[in-house]
Amino acid sequence: MTNIAIPLYPRFTALDAVGPYTVLAFAPGCTVTFVAAEPGPVLDDRGSLSLAATASYDDLPAPDVIVVPGGPGTIEALSDAELLGWIARAHERTRWTTSVCSGSFLLGAAGLLKGRRATTHWGWLDQLAGFGAEPVSERVVVDGKIVTAAGVSSGIDMALTLLAAMRDEETAQAVQLAIEYDPRPPFDAGNPKTAPAGLSDKAMALIN
Amino acid sequence: MTNIAIPLYPRFTALDAVGPYTVLAFAPGCTVTFVAAEPGPVLDDRGSLSLAATASYDDLPAPDVIVVPGGPGTIEALSDAELLGWIARAHERTRWTTSVCSGSFLLGAAGLLKGRRATTHWGWLDQLAGFGAEPVSERVVVDGKIVTAAGVSSGIDMALTLLAAMRDEETAQAVQLAIEYDPRPPFDAGNPKTAPAGLSDKAMALIN
Numbered sequence: 001m002t003n004i005a006i007p008l009y010p011r012f013t014a015l016d017a018v019g020p021y022t023v024l025a026f027a028p029g030c031t032v033t034f035v036a037a038e039p040g041p042v043l044d045d046r047g048s049l050s051l052a053a054t055a056s057y058d059d060l061p062a063p064d065v066i067v068v069p070g071g072p073g074t075i076e077a078l079s080d081a082e083l084l085g086w087i088a089r090a091h092e093r094t095r096w097t098t099s100v101c102s103g104s105f106l107l108g109a110a111g112l113l114k115g116r117r118a119t120t121h122w123g124w125l126d127q128l129a130g131f132g133a134e135p136v137s138e139r140v141v142v143d144g145k146i147v148t149a150a151g152v153s154s155g156i157d158m159a160l161t162l163l164a165a166m167r168d169e170e171t172a173q174a175v176q177l178a179i180e181y182d183p184r185p186p187f188d189a190g191n192p193k194t195a196p197a198g199l200s201d202k203a204m205a206l207i208n
Numbered sequence: 209m210t211n212i213a214i215p216l217y218p219r220f221t222a223l224d225a226v227g228p229y230t231v232l233a234f235a236p237g238c239t240v241t242f243v244a245a246e247p248g249p250v251l252d253d254r255g256s257l258s259l260a261a262t263a264s265y266d267d268l269p270a271p272d273v274i275v276v277p278g279g280p281g282t283i284e285a286l287s288d289a290e291l292l293g294w295i296a297r298a299h300e301r302t303r304w305t306t307s308v309c310s311g312s313f314l315l316g317a318a319g320l321l322k323g324r325r326a327t328t329h330w331g332w333l334d335q336l337a338g339f340g341a342e343p344v345s346e347r348v349v350v351d352g353k354i355v356t357a358a359g360v361s362s363g364i365d366m367a368l369t370l371l372a373a374m375r376d377e378e379t380a381q382a383v384q385l386a387i388e389y390d391p392r393p394p395f396d397a398g399n400p401k402t403a404p405a406g407l408s409d410k411a412m413a414l415i416n
Contacts, residue, residue: 013230014226014229014230014233015226015227015229015230015387018222018223018226018227018257019223019226019227021222021223021257022221022222022223022360022361025222025254025256025257026254026414026415027414028414031256032254032256032257033256034256034257041249041260046233046234046240048233048239048240048241048242048262049226049229049233049240049242049259049260050259050260050262051257051258051259051260052249052257052258052259052260054256054258101388121388122388139390139392140392140394150388150390151386151387151388152230152386152387152388152389153230153364153387153388153389153390153391154388154390154392156361156391156393157391157392157393157394160393160394160395161394164394164395169395170404170407170410172394172395172397173395173397173403173404173407174397174407174410174411174414175411175414176393176395176397176398176403177397177398177399177400177403177407177408177410177411178359178360178411178412178414178415179223179359179360179361179398180309180329180330180358180359180360180361180362180398180399181360181361181391181393181398182347182358182361182362182393182398182399182402183361183364183365183389183391183393183398184347184348184362184365185364185365185368185384185389185390185391186348186365186368186369186372186380187368187372187377187380187381187384189380189381189382189384189385190384190385190387190388190389190390190391191385191388191390192385194390195381195384195385196378196381199378199381199382199385200385202378202382202385203382203383203385203386204386206234206235206236206382206383206386207234207386
């Protein structure tokens with residue numbers, strides 16, 4: 001059984017956590033646990049979704065995989081010594097250490113990205129260099145056992161890539177088919193390179 | 209303000225609810241509320257994610273929009289008179305009545321799909337005819353004010369389509385860019401027509 005832990009902190013972005021959760025929780029032989037300083041409900045960045053952590057950091061010190069979500073709450077989480085300490089200690093024994101969106105800033109603050117290729121949401125990509133990382137504008141970046149994903153929805157692509165690497169392609173494909181992940185966005189606006197001019201400011205205003 | 213309600217029931221599929229939630233909760237002027245028979249935590253189909261309903265059906269009888277998620281729990285929910293009654297009564301006054309995956313079976317059981325074009329997960333599409341619907345193999349199907357989506361992850365595409373219809377394309381595109389929904393699945397296996405031969409049985413075994 002592969003034990004996967006997703007830490008939750010106030011003002012995380014729900015899809016950052018639930019996208020990878022769904023991919024990994026549907027895979028055979030995986031157990032996914034939401035963890036926090038203390039078990040209990042954790043409120044998201046919109047203030048309208050509350051997801052339960054069922055274990056504390058102390059309960060789950062050595063998962064096989066960690067998936068660190070992003071969200072506006074990373075600003076406060078960057079000085080959360082308990083969370084950062086858990087990430088740093090867990091990483092010593094993980095098979096895979098992963099993040100979605102601004103979750104990579106928490107990997108950085110835990111000291112894991114020095115000299116590493118990594119990514120995050122397009123709106124903050126340059127800032128990854130402040131943690132000694134090499135910012136890469138790709139949807140999923142694999143550097144050794146560290147896998148970082150771009151903004152919010154990219155966690156689904158990251159988790160499928162991860163599942164193929166940690167199991168096999170057929171397992172990842174079976175999960176992809178089970179969740180009918182055959183995306184058909186109605187617009188080609190998911191990337192600042194293809195979005196209509198002037199949309200970036202509007203998009204950033206929605207998430208800040 | 210547009211009031212959007214997402215009903216939760218035991219063994220719903222988390223991404224069915226959280227995909228559309230994220231799109232709509234990031235949109236300006238939208239309030240999204242998770243509802244259930246009673247407020248409190250509701251456990252998902254994997255038994256490892258618990259999302260809080262913050263209102264009862266009685267608290268929110270007339271939302272502008274409903275988004276009904278699917279999941280293995282629809283089997284029991286098909287005989288949940290309280291849920292089906294809420295869907296039927298809410299539909300009388302909604303601007304939009306929507307579903308993801310097997311959530312369309314709940315619309316059908318509430319009597320809303322007679323003579324309507326509708327979709328659901330590829331694995332159960334034919335069964336929609338049992339509710340008097342015309343099953344359509346498309347990712348998002350709009351018939352009047354009823355919008356149904358295919359399996360699990362298709363709720364993200366549905367919600368962007370819905371947001372463009374109920375607001376405007378620019379708002380939907382800004383949310384798409386904010387959540388960096390520029391999907392790059394590592395495999396072309398999200399649809400039974402493109403997936404490797406023999407994968408459908410493996411996929412269905414994961415979700416049943």
